[in-house]
Amino acid sequence: MASKSIWLCLTCHTCGARCPNGIDVPALLDPIRHDVLRRKIGITDPKVAIFHRAFMDTVKRFGRVYELFLVGMYKFKTKTFMEDMELGWNMFRKGKLHLLPPKSGNLSEVKEVFKRSGLK
Ligand code: SF4
Structure with a gap:
């Protein structure tokens, strides 16, 4: 949650479209971002x-x-x-x-x- 990387995703869905395991990265990052904002932690x-x-x-x-x-x-x-x-x-x-x-x-x-x- 403290990683700056979670804020770098532009939700372009390129990775999800190409991932052989069908992992939807932006869908995973959104709840993490919201949790960080709600708890006011880890925002560098x-x-x-x-x-x-x-x-x-x-x-x-x-x-x-x-x-x-x-x-x-x-x-x-x-x-x-x-x-x-x-x-x-x-x-x-x-x-x-x-x-x-x-x-x-x-x-x-x-x-x-x-x-x-x-x-x-
Ligand atoms: S959706 Fe995937 S490829 Fe697009 S910016 Fe986010 S992490 Fe990168």
Whole structure:
């Protein structure tokens, strides 16, 4: 739980798709991450935990990732407003950061998942 590695997984599912034993690594890491956050132990880099919480919060609010909200939450909480400005601008220019939140047809289902899981 103290390993920084649990926070490096991007949930791309490449390893699970290629694993001959069918091990779903992201599915194993998610409960560990949540347990670390819930128990407030083993977090070596607070920014990683802040990013994870901002990510989960945006999914909970919008039913899927809303990158501009995610970046805003992360920047506000880490007070790193001026870091990555050029990257952010380039992402915006290329249409990777949308001004309006995405429409999610299953927001109520996503909220129900959060409610049942006890995630805050
Ligand atoms: S899903 Fe697997 S391959 Fe993808 S980032 Fe996570 S551990 Fe790596």
